[in-house]
Amino acid sequence: MTPPALVLDGVTKVFDDGTRALDGVSLTVGRGELVTLVGPSGCGKTTALRVAAGLEPPTSGSVHLDADPAAVSFVFQDPTLLEWRTATANVALVPELRGVTRAERTERAHRALEDVGLGDALDKRPRQLSGGMRMRVSIARALVADPELALFDEPFGALDEITRLSLQTLLQGIFARRRFAGLFITHSVSEAVYLSDRVLVMGPGRVEAEVAVPFAHPRPPELRFTPEFAALAGDVSRLLERAGGEPTTASESSPSGVTTARGEPATASEGSPSGVTDARGDS
Template sequence: MTKIVTFPSPGGGASPAKARPPALATFRKVDKIFKNQVMALSGLDLEIRTGEFLSLLGPSGCGKSTVLRLLTGLAEPSRGEIVWSCERPQFGFVFQEPTLMPWSDVFTNVWLPLRLAGVSKEKARPQIEEALTQVGLSAFAKAYPRQLSGGMKMRVSIARALVTRPQVLLMDEPFAALDEITRLKLNDDLAELQSSLNATVVFVTHSVFESVYLADRIVVMAARPGRAFAEISVEAPPIRSEGFRMTAAYAETCRRTSAALHESMGETPASELSQ
């Protein structure tokens, strides 16, 4: 049976316990077995809470993307169930590749989800402009993807995900292909954006540092077949900023998260090897 380790331990944290937001979706003992008999998930218990920034962290192939597909209904559980507290919400997606249409300008790229929903460009204009403002790209509406840096393309991709004003934003390793400096900057921007968004975010990553910087809660998944191995609550200021990376709390949470990740892969954490 999966053992969930929770940090900080109940009652053991320095700061007072925050009220726990209600569950939006609950995975109950979910298995996912693909047609080729690959068992991607086994007995996954997972709660997605309303308004939280949840990070799914785990080794390659542990089923993180499968969790996102199950959430959206693009895949169905083979066993177990996913219980929603409401109608299945509106989703926005951001993937590792920005997948922009090279022949269209930024404005037209961001319009795409509304266009597919039958909304004309003129009717969609206020929402497109709002999304571009949210990602700081208002001045680049007429630019083409080839004129943008990798970080700017990713911002367009985020604007395209936000343009429908989704209740749930699903981000699958969105910054993994970017250089370190751009990645840190986009982490800062996303942290700021999240504070003004009225959305639940599920963020898949391989990066401990990114998880701890951005998330309210981290679920570390065990290697395939994927299941929840550890849960870590991140004690941090409500709005994250560069200063948080310099704190002892950040360093300690990174250490714990890294240890949980190593344990999830059946390895001894490096911190214990040196003792």
């Protein structure tokens, strides 16, 4: 595995009202690796992301960031664009706040917008852009500073399916070129498998299982229609079904390569899919 850019080590988060959002979550994101958290609503995915970003302090456990904090970008569920600014000015906001000269930040913003396919919308304001175009601006704003670590809080969840697939392909291409470390949140199994090097399946407050995704980058859109992709998405879906209940076990119906949260190998069944590890299950 590549050197880590981000490590959450035994992170627990309990809010003031007593809600235990995270319960001993441990995860690592390597440099040049995109890791996705997938799980049901309310399982703690966004809380984990906010703790990773430093927006929420952990109640216990630790967060290790091997990156310049100024080189960490966050893409929210909503594009959160400033309506009175053009696309260029929105993307240039972070370099502006960091004191970059007008000429340089404008050049950087133009390059970032061209990278997301908006080279012809440089001077348009958010109200002139579709939902998908607004999200492209948001992604360009996150990538304009060449981040070492990019955090994505379900950025495509509110988009229609066609736009969502298009932006998945766009982000996959950008990641293949730039290879920043990325932590991505989604409810979509297909999205998780298509984008990620590893998928972490969450249950309530905890990581239940890990699925390695073997497909090389860059990944063409038609990968989604292959039997191999469907089989891996099926593995993740089955793990999601179990995530809210009993821990996954290495039974005849479970995927192979299963390890417990302590890293101990569990017995793999004959003929079952590979690349899946169980973060909690007892063998």
